[in-house]
Amino acid sequence: MNQAKARNLPLSKRGMSFETVMWVFTRATALLMYGFILVGIVGALMMGAANDMNFADILRWALMPNVSHVENTNLADLAPWATTFWKLVAMGLFVTASSHGVHGVIVVLDDYFAKHSHRQIIRGICVIIFLAVAPAGLYVIWTS
Amino acid sequence: MSLKRDVSLSTALRYKGQGPFLTFILHRIGGIGMALFITLHVLASFVEGRGWKIGDVINDIYINPVFQIVLLFFVLFHVINGLRITMLDLFPTRLIQYHRQAIKLEWVVFIAIYGFAVISIIGSML
Structure with a gap:
């Protein structure tokens, strides 16, 4: 069996094309999202401990810390879950996830559309959907 | 440039990439x-807030425990695999040799x- 071998070409020789930048962007946004999720888990454990919050509710909160995600949970008071801090965390996670996601969708679709013109159309549609959905998402986060 | 695949669909489906x-x-x-x-959930929540019934219907599907079990499979796998x-x-130099492990x-x-x-989730349903 062939062993995978690391390629150690320095960045100066590799060049910084748009694809390389987006490759780094995908990894960087993934790491940023792990940070947001960790903050969500710690927050849910701290705020939900008194109510014996279950693991599924903790995960639902950590993956998007919006107060509507704990409305059906057995909580005495929803006020701590609807603070500006949590709205900022939710906003950060949402913007990071949606920009990571729109690029991910484009990468997948590029594999199925080989013509340059088709790819441009697909990219345009994805960006338009992103620009339409992102403000709606931010509105939902800040008004819920 | 046009799309050119060297394998048939049946071959592709039998691909043993393990x-x-x-x-x-x-x-x-x-x-x-x-x-x-996420796109549908955001749009559903947005229109639900404006009183549209369709948003409520879509979000009711998302609240369903069976849907959440299926969704969580893909979300958690994506997160952990990512x-x-x-x-x-x-850290390719140190780790890539252990990619199967x-x-x-x-x-x-x-x-x-x-x-x-x-x-x-099942426990909360009972």
């Missing part, structure tokens, strides 16, 4: 699934967290 291919394809399915889910990819990509470890972590979450 573990790495399974993670690759599950990551893609999960990613596309999440993109569709962490493996990021770690291997950031990393996949096995990833499955152990995924099954533990997902299993616990499924038990928790």
Whole structure:
């Protein structure tokens, strides 16, 4: 069996094309999202401990810390879950996830559309959907 | 440039890429699934707030425990597999030689967290 071998070409020789930048962007946004999720888990454990919050509710909160995600949970008071801090965390996670996601969708679709013109159309549609959905998402986060 | 594949669909479906291919394809399915889910969920929540019944109907589907168990499979797999990819990509010299072991470890972590979450969801239904 062939062993995978690391390629150690320095960045100066590799060049910084748009694809390389987006490759780094995908990894960087993934790491940023792990940070947001960790903050969500710690927050849910701290705020939900008194109510014996279950693991599924903790995960639902950590993956998007919006107060509507704990409305059906057995909580005495929803006020701590609807603070500006949590709205900022939710906003950060949402913007990071949606920009990571729109690029991910484009990468997948590029594999199925080989013509340059088709790819441009697909990219345009994805960006338009992103620009339409992102403000709606931010509105939902800040008004819920 | 036109799309040119050297294998038939039947050959492609019989492709034995094993573990790495399974993670690759599950990551893609999960990613596309999440993109569709989040887009619809955001739009449904937005129109629900404006009194449109359709938003309420869509979000009721998302609240369903069976839907959440299926969704959580793809979301958790995408999250855990993404962490493996990021770690291997950031430290290729040290880690890439262990990529198959990393996949096995990833499955152990995924099954533990997902299993616990499924038990928790089913428990809340009872």
